[in-house]
Amino acid sequence: MSAHGYKVVGTRPVRPDGADKVTGRAAYGADVHLAGLLYGAVLRSPHAHARIRRIDTRGAEALEGVRAVITASDFPPADAGRIIDLGEGQQTVAEVRGNMLASGKALYKGHAVAAVAAVNRHVAEEALGLIEVDYEPLPAVLTALEAMREDAPILHETLTRKELGTDTGEVSNVAEHFRFELGDLEQGLAEADVVVEREFDTATVHQGYIEPQNATALWNQDGRIHVWSSTQGAFVVRDTVAAALNVPVSRVKATPMEIGGGFGGKIRVYLEPVAALLSRKSGRPVKIVMSRQEVFEGTGPTPGSHIRVKVGARRDGRISAAYAFLAYEAGAYPGSMADCGAMCIFSPYDIANLCVDGYNIVVNKPSTAAYRAPGATNAAFAGESVMDEVAERLGMDPIDFRLRNAAHEGTRRADGPKFRRIGCVEVLEAMKNHPHYSAPLEGPNRGRGVAVGFWFNVGLASACTIGVNADGTVNLVEGSTDIGGTRASIAMQAAEVLGLRAEDVHPVVVDTDSIAYTAVTGGSRTTFATGWAAYEAAHDVLRQMKERAARLLETEPECVEYQDGVFRSGESRMTFAEVAARLNETGGPVTGRAGVNPRGAGGSYAGAIADVEVDPETGRVSILRFTSVQDAGKAIHPAYVEGQMQGGSAQGIGWALNEEYCLSPGGAMQNSSFLDYRMPTSLDLPMIETVIVEVPNPGHPFGVRGVGEANIVPPPGAIANAIYRAAGVRLSRLPMKPETVMEAIWAQRD
Amino acid sequence: MQTLTRVRAIVNEQPVEFLCEPRQSLLECLRDILGLTGSKEGCNDGNCGACTVILDGRPVNSCLVLGVEAEGCRITTIEGIARGTELHPLQRAFLNQAALQCGFCTPGLIVAAKALLDEDPDPSEERIRAFLANNLCRCTGYDKVVRAVQDAAAAGREEVPA
Ligand code: FES
Ligand code: FES
Numbered sequence: 049m050s051a052h053g054y055k056v057v058g059t060r061p062v063r064p065d066g067a068d069k070v071t072g073r074a075a076y077g078a079d080v081h082l083a084g085l086l087y088g089a090v091l092r093s094p095h096a097h098a099r100i101r102r103i104d105t106r107g108a109e110a111l112e113g114v115r116a117v118i119t120a121s122d123f124p125p126a127d128a129g130r131i132i133d134l135g136e137g138q139q140t141v142a143e144v145r146g147n148m149l150a151s152g153k154a155l156y157k158g159h160a161v162a163a164v165a166a167v168n169r170h171v172a173e174e175a176l177g178l179i180e181v182d183y184e185p186l187p188a189v190l191t192a193l194e195a196m197r198e199d200a201p202i203l204h205e206t207l208t209r210k211e212l213g214t215d216t217g218e219v220s221n222v223a224e225h226f227r228f229e230l231g232d233l234e235q236g237l238a239e240a241d242v243v244v245e246r247e248f249d250t251a252t253v254h255q256g257y258i259e260p261q262n263a264t265a266l267w268n269q270d271g272r273i274h275v276w277s278s279t280q281g282a283f284v285v286r287d288t289v290a291a292a293l294n295v296p297v298s299r300v301k302a303t304p305m306e307i308g309g310g311f312g313g314k315i316r317v318y319l320e321p322v323a324a325l326l327s328r329k330s331g332r333p334v335k336i337v338m339s340r341q342e343v344f345e346g347t348g349p350t351p352g353s354h355i356r357v358k359v360g361a362r363r364d365g366r367i368s369a370a371y372a373f374l375a376y377e378a379g380a381y382p383g384s385m386a387d388c389g390a391m392c393i394f395s396p397y398d399i400a401n402l403c404v405d406g407y408n409i410v411v412n413k414p415s416t417a418a419y420r421a422p423g424a425t426n427a428a429f430a431g432e433s434v435m436d437e438v439a440e441r442l443g444m445d446p447i448d449f450r451l452r453n454a455a456h457e458g459t460r461r462a463d464g465p466k467f468r469r470i471g472c473v474e475v476l477e478a479m480k481n482h483p484h485y486s487a488p489l490e491g492p493n494r495g496r497g498v499a500v501g502f503w504f505n506v507g508l509a510s511a512c513t514i515g516v517n518a519d520g521t522v523n524l525v526e527g528s529t530d531i532g533g534t535r536a537s538i539a540m541q542a543a544e545v546l547g548l549r550a551e552d553v554h555p556v557v558v559d560t561d562s563i564a565y566t567a568v569t570g571g572s573r574t575t576f577a578t579g580w581a582a583y584e585a586a587h588d589v590l591r592q593m594k595e596r597a598a599r600l601l602e603t604e605p606e607c608v609e610y611q612d613g614v615f616r617s618g619e620s621r622m623t624f625a626e627v628a629a630r631l632n633e634t635g636g637p638v639t640g641r642a643g644v645n646p647r648g649a650g651g652s653y654a655g656a657i658a659d660v661e662v663d664p665e666t667g668r669v670s671i672l673r674f675t676s677v678q679d680a681g682k683a684i685h686p687a688y689v690e691g692q693m694q695g696g697s698a699q700g701i702g703w704a705l706n707e708e709y710c711l712s713p714g715g716a717m718q719n720s721s722f723l724d725y726r727m728p729t730s731l732d733l734p735m736i737e738t739v740i741v742e743v744p745n746p747g748h749p750f751g752v753r754g755v756g757e758a759n760i761v762p763p764p765g766a767i768a769n770a771i772y773r774a775a776g777v778r779l780s781r782l783p784m785k786p787e788t789v790m791e792a793i794w795a796q797r798d
Numbered sequence: 799m800q801t802l803t804r805v806r807a808i809v810n811e812q813p814v815e816f817l818c819e820p821r822q823s824l825l826e827c828l829r830d831i832l833g834l835t836g837s838k839e840g841c842n843d844g845n846c847g848a849c850t851v852i853l854d855g856r857p858v859n860s861c862l863v864l865g866v867e868a869e870g871c872r873i874t875t876i877e878g879i880a881r882g883t884e885l886h887p888l889q890r891a892f893l894n895q896a897a898l899q900c901g902f903c904t905p906g907l908i909v910a911a912k913a914l915l916d917e918d919p920d921p922s923e924e925r926i927r928a929f930l931a932n933n934l935c936r937c938t939g940y941d942k943v944v945r946a947v948q949d950a951a952a953a954g955r956e957e958v959p960a
Contacts, residue, residue, distance in 0.1 A: 072836015
């Protein structure tokens with residue numbers, strides 16, 4: 049197949065689940081209804097850090113309409129140290145359970161401590177007020193730097209610090225200090241003519257999916273547990289429920305409902321085991337749906353961070369050394385994705401001497417979760433701000449400076465591996481050549497900034513089966529939940545192989561009993577890996593269909609050619625549909641199948657060009673124009689690729705300008721509603737221009753890289769650099785909200 | 799258990815009658831009592847627009863309306879937007895523009911956009927953005943949403959015989 053010869057790949061068909069989603073028929077997690085359904089609610093800690101001395105549930109149990117009340121003591125005995133693979137990270141059973149229902153201590157405001165099931169949600173909520181919890185409040189520690197101090201209050205008496213790979217045995221909030229090193233940093237700094245060193249802070253932000261977490265569970269009388277929920281990974285749900293409840297995975301069936309956004313935040317499991325325990329106790333199915341406040345206070349935001357970056361460059365424009373110190377807040381349990389930040393921060397550059405120190409630190413905030421290129425955006429804000437300043441000091445155009453130092457095939461990433469074919473240079477060139485970059489930007493208080501970012505993307509396991517229908521269409525069964533149009537992008541890859549139209553492939557996302565293991569929809573992997581499984585399964589179908597065609601054409605399978613939906617042997621020919629209609633007389637149904645675990649994930653680069661206007665009286669920053677550029681490898685469905693780029697850009701703009709957890713000194717979130725946690729509205733954004741760059745990934749049959757994440761990485765840096773050109777101030781803190789901008793402007797005037 | 803109140807309303811052109819508690823929101827009544835789960839709950843406090851319905855000609859957040867307040871009202875939900883077996887031009891435009899990713903905000907956006915086009919068949923981009931600012935979408939960045947509304951407006955104007 050030639051790159052230009054694709055019939056389906058690269059087109060824009062209407063998505064197969066489209067009609068259901070524009071008519072309100074699509075069933076999301078909260079839409080599940082079962083006979084005898086009870087409604088659950090969760091009691092949450094009012095303290096950011098407190099010992100739980102006693103929980104008295106009798107008042108709640110006595111309320112009319114209440115059917116079950118549970119606490120952490122209702123978890124069955126299990127090996128607390130066992131490790132569960134969560135798809136984008138690992139946790140012990142104790143950590144997983146501890147975050148679902150606190151035991152011993154509440155570690156953040158909003159930490160779940162008990163749950164109730166009742167005949168409706170109002171009764172369940174009323175019952176929560178009747179549970180008495182005796183807390184002993186403890187001092188809370190809320191930032192990475194505070195938590196690193198020797199005298200800081202300790203969250204976990206059992207957590208010991210890992211130092212460069214070895215367990216020190218010392219009890220600490222620092223779960224881990226790691227280092228990535230290439231070349232000789234000191235040597236590189238000594239060679240530099242220009243050195244810039246700056247410190248940065250970024251606030252905790254939330255993924256902000258519009259659909260709250262939800263779960264419905266039925267612990268059946270035969271011991272089987274069935275859960276329905278909105279999740280990025282049905283198999284993660286299955287495995288987590290099984291581990292938390294200490295039952296074999298085969299006793300759990302997870303049905304993924306339509307999912308209303310995730311962005312990494314719906315990988316971790318919060319509610320399903322709790323609903324299952326309530327179901328076991330009540331003998332009825334139980335549904336729990338979080339409120340928006342619970343989503344903010346009880347589900348994973350992305351880490352706040354303190355970052356220091358030092359970059360040295362020679363007069364010839366080459367970077368000779370780069371250093372980063374990344375202290376990331378993991379929240380209540382270890383796991384902050386600082387390692388991902390460390391892998392990504394300098395990945396757009398070819399730097400001989402570099403070092404990144406990463407710290408993964410627990411604090412009294414909600415346990416953090418992945419958020420679109422997790423860890424990379426914080427780091428890139430810092431890294432790209434410093435790169436911009438270095439370019440300025442060298443008197444170079446910021447894109448030319450980046451091109452002069454761009455990573456390419458063979459460049460080594462901070463953590464060791466060498467890049468295969470990557471599109472960093474092509475992304476930078478597309479930025480430079482875009483009319484936006486050369487368009488005049490007139491008027492006072494306006495400025496243009498650029499930044500680039502990287503995300504490595506992942507492979508992981510995916511399964512797919514394809515059944516042939518008598519009318520010449522096929523059904524495609526897959527286990528990847530569809531957050532942003534992946535039914536389409538997967539079906540299209542199968543259609544391309546089969547020579548069918550996109551609409552002749554009917555994709556269906558199924559439960560964990562109906563398909564083999566498939567990892568999460570995350571890491572930008574779904575179109576890449578599940579798409580590959582579909583590609584292989586389609587080839588399996590084709591091989592069998594050729595045999596059937598050979599039988600009907602009275603020849604050998606090797607003599608059958610297939611092109612554009614037609615089997616040929618000499619002068620005789622049969623269409624795919626004609627062969628499909630005669631499967632039963634030629635040996636029975638045809639099913640293709642494939643299981644893959646591809647290693648060839650290709651990293652994706654993205655760039656942003658931002659024009660801003662800064663109001664010098666109020667500090668308000670408006671986005672005047674915004675362009676997002678990304679290497680997709682190959683865009684299977686370009687409209688959904690553009691959608692990913694626009695959505696990632698919008699989230700990056702929100703992160704840059706408005707979004708943050710505002711905490712009281714005691715650690716309570718002060719803005720846990722969409723009114724006060726300001727995400728971009730349609731009025732805050734311009735149209736977002738997109739350029740899809742296609743440097744095929746050599747590790748995928750169609751060259752796919754995955755596009756879900758890299759696009760969020762550059763916006764904060766690009767906007768910071770634009771603000772500098774508009775207002776003359778370099779900001780070192782996210783979000784760059786009006787008061788932060790004003791403080792910087794005032795400081796400069798003084 | 800609270801006492802139940804009888805409510806009669808017209809929902810998607812059909813007369814309906816239901817019993818609800820005074821504390822139940824219209825959103826809850828639509829979803830849990832009438833089984834119209836197309837309207838979504840994203841916040842339950844009037845800040846996301848996922849629950850938007852048209853009530854007596856005006857778009858409202860149904861989570862902020864009590865079920866009992868719907869007595870005698872005419873309500874259109876996402877389930878009432880399509881014209882029989884034909885999608886509404888807005889629904890077609892959302893699909894053709896790929897203006898949805900997860901689709902959770904989509905019912906609210908389509909209902910709100912319908913209220914806009916009913917009032918102004920030729921809205922400017924600025925007007926569309928201002929009108930839809932109550933409807934949060936976290937996936938799309940609104941670009942394709944705005945274009946879909948523009949397309950639907952154009953299609954709607956063509957439909958009107960000259
Ligand atoms: S659910 Fe009504 S506005 Fe959010
Ligand atoms: S499409 Fe997901 S929130 Fe709008």
